[in-house]
Amino acid sequence: MTNDFSQIDVTVVGGGLAGMAAAFHLAKGGLRVVCIEPETANRDPVGESLDWSAPDLLAALGLPMARLLDEGFATYKRHVTLRLRSGAFEHYEPSDWLTRPPFNVELRTIHVDRTKLDAALRDIAIKAGVLWLRDKVVRVERSQHTVTSVVTQGGAQISSQWYLDASGSTASLFPRLFNLPAYEFGPKKVAMWDYFPAPLPLEGTTLNADCEGPFYMSWVWQIPINPGTISVGYVASGEAIADKRRQGMSLPNIFREQLDNFPELRPFAQSAAEVSPRTTSFSCRAYGNTNGPNWLVIGESAAMVDPMTSNGVTAALRHAEEASKIIVSSRNDRQLPWLSRRLYSRRVLYMANFFNSGIEKIIYDWPVRNRIGALRAGDVYTIPAWSMNNIYSRIRPSGIVSTFLFGAFLTTLRFAMNLLYFFCARSKPAAPACATS
Ligand SMILES: Cc1cc2nc3c(=O)[nH]c(=O)nc-3n(C[C@H](O)[C@H](O)[C@H](O)COP(=O)(O)OP(=O)(O)OC[C@H]3O[C@@H](n4cnc5c(N)ncnc54)[C@H](O)[C@@H]3O)c2cc1C
Structure with missing residues (x-):
């Protein structure tokens, strides 16, 4: 069966968290949406520790915290623990006064299992009417500042009134195409991680910090992504990893060595003997002017925030909500209102x-x-x-x-x-x- 793209209102490039959330909001707003995503599933899901604002944003997508917990997609996050190599530690948790009016903040948030969350969200988006196209955008056509169509590897040329770039931090398709100003923070970093059976039910994120020796800090996260599984990951500067590689260490050895540095992580280091951790590199960066007359950029394609901030998921879902609102309210206009899109980019x-x-x-x-x-x-x-x-x-x-x-x-x-x-x-x-x- 061939797809008919002639009636599409919005093209969403990328079906990660930001793309799926935006596609859902747009379809709910009555627009005809195609979401283009080359992968069948998130290939290397990290499993995230979410900020306190994220549960409400997930609930707006039909995924309330109670459902995510009941279905084993998530675990409670009640605090963050910073543990140093010396064994000293501190728990950080939001204060009680935040629960009272006018703040009324829910003091619990969650950690999520992205494989399960992504499958549920894709299902919700498709049920809301999103046309899901398994393909890859290889070219974006423009006329000055306006996007006119996208061309896919499979040979489709899709033209629509509006476009959202949700292609993630590696691709950042529109920021590169329009040569948007980029603001960089810190050195390039490398993350490597794996999953282990959770030894005990855990209700918090632990960050194990190594700040001895090289002054730029490296750290290891422990995130219980579902009741039976814990994600353990190491983040260091690209330079620190390159140094170890020059000394002849393999990535699994670098990973094991880091886990071995912390008494609580040693059992994981031993069971990591046979495995090769998943690895990614990233640079923390934000683009300016992430908008045009008929397009907006959302999620990590617009701004990559450091994983230690636990703010990536909140940002992706927030961008998706705000950008789709601008498009839905401009559905009968020829262009997105200049002020709304500029203010969105500023935020x-x-x-x-x-x-x-x-x-x-x-x-x-x-x-x-x-x-x-x-x-x-x-x-x-x-x-x-x-x-x-x-x-x-x-x-x-x-x-x-x-x-x-x-x-x-x-x-x-x-x-x-x-x-x-x-x-x-x-x-x-x-x-x-x-x-x-
Ligand atoms: C190591 C690490 C740990 C993290 N930990 C946390 C955490 O604890 N808490 C937290 O809140 N956040 C965390 N984050 C951030 C969080 O994972 C991201 O912010 C979030 O997943 C971003 O979603 P996105 O949809 O913007 O991008 P992505 O998930 O990268 O999605 C982009 C999608 O676009 C697709 N795509 C790319 N190019 C094309 C193309 N040409 N055509 C079509 N599709 C394309 C890709 O296949 C991909 O599916 C972490 C990130 C990293 C790297």
Whole structure:
């Protein structure tokens, strides 16, 4: 059977989390949508630890937290634990006062099993009427700033009124095509991870930090993605991994060596003997001006935030919701309204810059961490970062005043973090905090 693309209103490029969520919202808004995705399933699902704002965004897609937990797609996340190599640790959890009016914040969030979540979400999108095309976009045609069609590997040429680029951080199709300004944060990083049977039911994320020796921090996550499985992953700078490779270490050996550094992870290191971890590399970056007269960019194609922020899923779902709202409300117009699309891009950039620069300056880099101690640095980063996401979810900035007020607030916080970094870097470096604590 051949597909008929002549009646399509919106073309969504990429069927990851952002693409699926946007396709669903658009179809629910009454538009005819095609979502183009080459893969049958997420090839290397990480399994994520979600921010406190994510459950509401998932519920809006028909996936409430209770269902995800009941069906074994998720586990509760009640806190984050930062554990240092010395054995010192601290639990971070949102304060009780957030549960009371006017905040009414749900203090529980979840970790998700992406294989199960993606299958459920794809099903929901298709049931909502999304045309799912298993193909790959190989060319995007444009006329000045307007996208006119996309051409797929399978030979289809699809023209529609509106386009969403949800092609992820590696492809970033529209930002590259339109040569959008890119803002980079920190060095290129490598992540390697694997899955293990969960030894005990766990209800929190653990970050095991190695901040001895090289000053740029590396860390190992422990995320219980479903009641029986734990995802364990190591993140380090590309340079640190390249150094170990030059010393002749294989990737499985590098992975095992890191797990071996932490007493709690040693049992995983032993059972990792036979396996080769999944590996990816990424750069934290955000694009500016992620909009055009008939297109918007969403998810990691617009902005890649560091995994330690636990903000990628929230950002992807939030972009999907906001971008589809702009398209649905412009369905009878010839172009997307200039102001709405510009404000959308500003919000994407403000949030990505805030999270990326905060985590780089306060946690990854050495000055603040070594001066005030890694556990206290955790507080300095976590309190504003978690609060900003909650405030964003409450006020849902969309107009000119709320967007710029929110942006000004984020910029002030960024400035304060930069100032702290500057003063800590100027003073004599303290001994590595985790070596002494
Ligand atoms: C190591 C790691 C750990 C992470 N941990 C967390 C975490 O704990 N918490 C959290 O919130 N976030 C985390 N994230 C981030 C989170 O996984 C992402 O933010 C989220 O999955 C992004 O979804 P997306 O849809 O934007 O991109 P993707 O999931 O990358 O989807 C893009 C899709 O586009 C498709 N595509 C690409 N090119 C084309 C093309 N030419 N034509 C058609 N389709 C195309 C791809 O096949 C892919 O399916 C982590 C990320 C990494 C790398």
